[in-house]
Amino acid sequence: MDTHSLQAFLAVxxxxxxxxxxxxLYVTQPAVSKRIALLEQQLGVRLFDRIGRQVHLTEAxxxxxxxxxxxxxxxxxxxxxxSNLSGEVSGTLRIGTSHHIGLxxxxxxxxxxxxxxxxxxxxxxxxxxxxxxxGVLHGDLELxxxxxxxxxxxxxxxxxxxxxxxxxxxxxxxxxAKARRVTPAMLTRYNAILPSPVTFTRxxxxxxxxxxxxxxxxxxxxxxxxxxxxxxxxxxxxxxxPATMLDxxxxxxxxxxxxPVRQLGYVMHPARSLSNAGRHFLExxxxxxxxxxxxxxSIR
Numbered sequence: 001m002d003t004h005s006l007q008a009f010l011a012v013x014x015x016x017x018x019x020x021x022x023x024x025l026y027v028t029q030p031a032v033s034k035r036i037a038l039l040e041q042q043l044g045v046r047l048f049d050r051i052g053r054q055v056h057l058t059e060a061x062x063x064x065x066x067x068x069x070x071x072x073x074x075x076x077x078x079x080x081x082x083s084n085l086s087g088e089v090s091g092t093l094r095i096g097t098s099h100h101i102g103l104x105x106x107x108x109x110x111x112x113x114x115x116x117x118x119x120x121x122x123x124x125x126x127x128x129x130x131x132x133x134x135g136v137l138h139g140d141l142e143l144x145x146x147x148x149x150x151x152x153x154x155x156x157x158x159x160x161x162x163x164x165x166x167x168x169x170x171x172x173x174x175x176x177a178k179a180r181r182v183t184p185a186m187l188t189r190y191n192a193i194l195p196s197p198v199t200f201t202r203x204x205x206x207x208x209x210x211x212x213x214x215x216x217x218x219x220x221x222x223x224x225x226x227x228x229x230x231x232x233x234x235x236x237x238x239x240x241x242p243a244t245m246l247d248x249x250x251x252x253x254x255x256x257x258x259x260p261v262r263q264l265g266y267v268m269h270p271a272r273s274l275s276n277a278g279r280h281f282l283e284x285x286x287x288x289x290x291x292x293x294x295x296x297x298s299i300r
Contacts, residue, residue, distance in 0.1 A: 003075055006068045008035035009047060013065060017055055073139035073272065081273045090119035093277040096132030097124065097145040100225045101264060104244060105162060106145060113284045120277040128223050130198055136267050142278045144267040145285065147200045150207070150260070157270045161285060164262040166204070167246060168253040170238040177251045184214055184257050191219035191237035193228050204260055205240050212257075 011021035012032065022029040040047050045060035057065065097106060102124070110122065125132070129146035136144045137155060148158055168187070170177045176190060188209070194216070195202045202221075209216050219237055222228060225245070232239045233249040240259060246252055266285060268274065274282070 002038075003072060005035040005039040005042075006072055008032045009039055009061075009064065009068055010072070012036065012048065012055060013057060013061070017053065069138055076139070077271075077273050087276065088119075089117045089276045089280055091275060091277055092121045092123050093143075093275065093281060094123045094141050095125065095143050095145065095281070096127055096135045096141040098129045098132070098147060099126050100242070101129075101145055101147070102126050103226070104242075105264065109285050109288045112288075113281055116284065117277065117280055120281075128198075129200060133267055136269055139269065139272065142268070142272070142275065143281065146264070146267055148263045148265050148267070149200045150204055155270075156267050158265055158267050159286070160263045160265040161288070162264040164264050165243045166201070166240050166259040166262050167243045168238060168240055168255045168259070169232060169246065169250045170253055171233055171235040171249070172251050174235055174238065174251075176238055176253050180254065182253045182255045184209060184212055184255070187238060187253075187255070188214050188217055190217065192216050193220045193222075193231050193237040193239045194218055195225070195228070196221045196223050199223060201240070201262060204262065208257065208259065 007025065008021060008031075011024045012018055015021050015024055018032050018036075019029050022032045025032065036047065043060070043064070046058050047061040047064060049056045049058055110124075113120070114122070125135070125141065127135070129144070132141060132144035132146050133149075133153075133156070135141035145161075147164075148160065152158065168182070174190075176182050176186065179186070194205060197206075206216065220231065225241055228239050229241060229245050229250065231237065232241070238253065241250075242262065243252075266282060268278075268282075
């Protein structure tokens with residue numbers, strides 16, 4: 001069973017089509033079909049049901065999926081461990097990070113790392129923190145620089161790099177901005193603009209209101225904090241955003257309830273050997289700011 005066939009299998013699974021998988025792998029569609037056919041022949045089972053243009057995993061395909069990911073992860077880990085013996089800091093470093101962190105926290109880190117290690121090619125995926133988290137778990141990403149969840153996940157290693165206080169905010173002309181004191185119950189009377197339900201930030205806010213038996217009046221959702229800021233600044237509703245986004249276009253609301261502090265940091269797979277590039281990137285990241293708290297493991 002060769003790794004090219006397994007890579008093709010994963011690519012078809014993740015993209016949902018042979019043509020899209022071919023584009024992802026930079027090969028022709030017939031090449032992908034040949035690799036899948038070879039894998040099915042070796043295993044003696046059909047891995048995909050092809051219904052029109054739709055491709056669906058069979059029961060055998062679903063059974064193979066986690067094992068294929070594990071095999072490729074182990075192969076990559078072995079190659080990385082051997083490569084690390086040379087001590088050379090080079091190769092491709094795949095990192096996942098959110099748009100907000102990528103815009104507001106990472107630029108000086110990336111600048112310093114690129115200057116210190118010019119032989120490393122950075123492959124940065126700007127995605128939701130939750131998607132980056134899954135990418136690390138599945139072995140698609142070596143590291144994630146993300147919003148950490150309210151509850152620790154034992155499947156991964158994390159470290160807090162930045163504390164990121166959250167603030168209730170609205171446009172200066174919003175009725176809530178003119179109140180001397182705002183209660184959570186008052187907030188539920190007005191439109192809220194929040195990140196989507198799958199995000200860690202949304203969970204933080206919802207837990208706060210659920211604990212008080214209150215229901216949020218959510219008019220819009222988006223995962224881009226800069227988009228939420230724009231909609232809040234023109235008066236479409238209130239939101240909860242990082243304090244670093246406060247300026248003269250929005251105003252912090254005098255809410256009687258204190259918000260939890262959002263924590264930003266890195267996530268890595270504990271069973272994965274970091275490349276030399278990955279280890280040096282974490283050293284650069286950690287030195288960018290004094291870790292606030294919550295160190296759960298050391299760099300390795």
